[in-house]
Amino acid sequence: MAKKYDESTVQTLDALEHIRLRSGMYIGRLGDGSNPDDGIYIMLKEVIDNSIDEFIMNHGDEVDVLVDFDEGKISVRDYGRGIPLGKVIECVSQINTGAKYNDDVFQFSVGLNGVGTKAVNALSQHFFVKSHRGGQFFQAEFNKGKLIQEKKGKTSEADGTLVEFIPDKEIFKKYRFEKEFIEKRMWHYAYLNSGLKLKFNGEIIFSNNGLLDLLNEEVRESEQLYEPLHYRGKFLEFTFLHTQSYGETFFSFVNGQYTADGGTHLSAFKEGLLKGVNEFSKKNFQGMDVREGMVGCVLVKVKEPIFESQTKNKLGNTEIRGPIVQEVKEAVVNLLYKYPEIAKKIIERIVFNEKLRKELAAVKKEAKEKQKKISFKIPKLRDCKYHLGDSSSKGSESMIFLTEGDSASASIVASRDPLTQAVFSLRGKPLNVFGMKLDQLYKNEEMYNVMSALNIEDDLSNLRYQKVILATDADVDGMHIRNLLITFFLTYFEGLVMNGHLYVLETPLFKVRNREKTFYCYSEEERDKAIKTLKKGVEITRFKGLGEISPNEFKQFISKDIKLIPVTVRNFSDIRPTLEFYMGKNTPERKSFIMENLINEEKLL
Incomplete structure (x- = not known):
């Protein structure tokens, strides 16, 4: 029987009620704190962003962050101008209230233009704000967005704002802040705001050289082919270098916001880089040859950034492309003339990349011809309707499961959402590609098909799925296959992992x-x-294998309650030594590690 639909069924929610009911619209995924993009970290970010905005406008160069990991409480104190005392309550509880609509006050704001702190307030079981301004203070305490008490008076404390919050356990259920994720976010703030001093639970985090410090932290000196080139303008900053690795990795930011999926600023930077190199060298190199083996960082300041989602992973402003391309091109040309020895090494690396690409052309052609004879479609791929980069919002929800064998893939295919979930079935154990040359990518049919399914042969920006999920059995063989696949991505496409696209599916035991x-x-x-x-x-x-789980049961494990473990890398330079230790030739060190960490099952019985 159809449910009644009349005037009594129509509801009107106030803004804070809407935030609590549709929290994903404001902070993305809820999560439990095990992923750096979980909602509790977005809440922390929104509060700190307001403090960063004060620093950007030259008001206050210190931000203190305290985290009580046991209680789950965050405290952020800045030394800016302080919220105007008569508007404290409105600024943290009324949507579309704030000074960031006034370009004379905030020119390059990081925050959400009047939404961020209100969302934090609405989603917190405890929210406290105190503004110090000109010897006076005003404070207010809230519970789930509702005002509990307020107080004002005189103070001897320095101007600025203090915000405390505890995420609401009714919404976030079981959660825990991870120190590693917060610390990395703090360092990003420092790299993107040279001269800003952050204190994280008493530890001072500071950067003098901005993106240059970030790049040197990510890539150790021993892996750098030359000292990184660095440019800093009024609205644009970038730095880059080459390594011996395959692929390309870029860290892009807009007004201090990390854009994992890039956007117009990153594509414009790549275009300007290519034009600058070609103008200097009087050659006509291709972009893939210039960028192969490159690691770089780029930051732009945009007055009115347009992001493709509330979580701001991709910039959409098209009007900035031309100016960025021109400024990057001119800066690259000047840097190459200024540092001729580095310029020589860059051109040598590009020529090497070009030669390697041409040598691979025959191998590529053979691999593609072989695939065409088998099928015009990619074997073992059951695709979905929407993909990353589509005009539909569904594209950002797309994912592909890489499974072992037909039995496991059959359960997922039968229970998946065909609109956003694709499945690729592996045949047996993949090849251990650590230490192998790039041509192996085309000689091995399985690896070639994985690359083709993801559409990342030419550029990672063509990735067809937001999430690449390793779905293997929870036994020794499954773990081995998982490690081999992670090795494959870290060897040839480390940018896919560094930008947070690789996950492991967790299924019940x-x-x-x-x-x-x-x-x-x-x-x-x-x-x-x-x-x-x-x-x-x-x-x-x-459950010994994924194939033992029926499709009806499997559906609940890959729908809204899907449990995913992100594959993360602390620093770019950690990749090679880690793979060398675990996936390289057998060494006495690895043997000792295995013996020391071997679990004696007899003792467990």
Whole structure:
């Protein structure tokens, strides 16, 4: 029977109620703190962004951040102008209230133009704000966006604003702040705002040289083919260098916001870089040859940035392309003339890349001809309708599962959402490509098909899926296949991993049930807890492989409650030594590591 639809079913929500009901529209995914893009980190970012905006406008050069990891409480204190005392409550609780609409006050704001702090307030079980201004203070305390109390008076403290919040456990359920994620975000703020001193739980975080410090932190000196070239203008800053690695990796930012998926500023930088190199060398190099093996950072300041989503992962302003291309081209030409020895090494690397590409041309042609004989479509790929980069908003939800074998892929294919979820089935164990040359990518049919399915042969910006998910069995073979795939991406396409596109699917290890209830458990601890809860008539099933999970059961594991573990890399320079240790030739060091960490199963029984 159809539900009644009349005047009584129409609801009107105030702004804060809407934020709580549709929190994903404001802070993206909720998560539990295990992913750097989870909502609790976006909330932290929105509060700190306001402090950064004060620094950008030359008011206050210090921000203190305190995190109580046990209580889950964040405290941010800046030493800017302080919120105008008569507008404190409105600025943190009323949507579309703020000074960032006034270009005379904030010219290159990082924040959300009157939404960010209000969203934090609405999504917090405790929210406290205190503004110090001209010897006076005003403070207010909120619970889930509702004002509890306010107070004002005199103060001897320096001007500025203090904000405290605890995310609401009704919305975020079980969460925990991870020090590593917050620390990395703090360092990004420091790199993007030279001269700003941040204190994170007492530790001072500071950068003198901006993006140059970031690049030197990511790429150790031993892996640099030459000292990085660095340019800093009024609205544009960039730095780059070449390494011995394959692929290209860029860290792009807009007004201090990290744009993992790039956008017009990054594509304009690449175009300007190519034009600058060609003008200097009097050659006609191709972009892929110039960028192969390159690691770079670019920051632009845009007065009215247009992002493709609330989480700001990709810039959409088209009017900035021309000016950025021209400024980058002129800056690159000047840098190459200024540093002739570095320019010589850059041209040598580009010529080497060009030669390698031409040598690979025959191998590429052979691989493509071989694929055409098999099928015009990519073998073993069950594609989805929407892809990353499509005009549809569904494209940002797209994902592809890389599975081992047909039985596992059959369960996922039968239970997936064909609009946004694709499946690629691997045949057996992939090749260990560590230490292999680029031509192996085309000689190995399996690896070539993976690259083709993702559409990343020419440029990572062509990636067809927002998330690349490794879906392997939770046994020794599954772990090995997972490591081989991670090695493949880190060897040839490290930018895909560095920009947060690679994940591991977490599926339950046990099903614990009786006649009344069923629990799916992801660890032995969860299994034991479920057994105690059910008490009588308990039946335990151990899932040995993905193929043992029925499509009806599998659907709940890859829908809205999907559990994904992001594959992260602390620094670019960590990639090679890590792969060398785990995936290189057998060494005494690795043997010792295995012996020291080997689990004695007999002791566990």
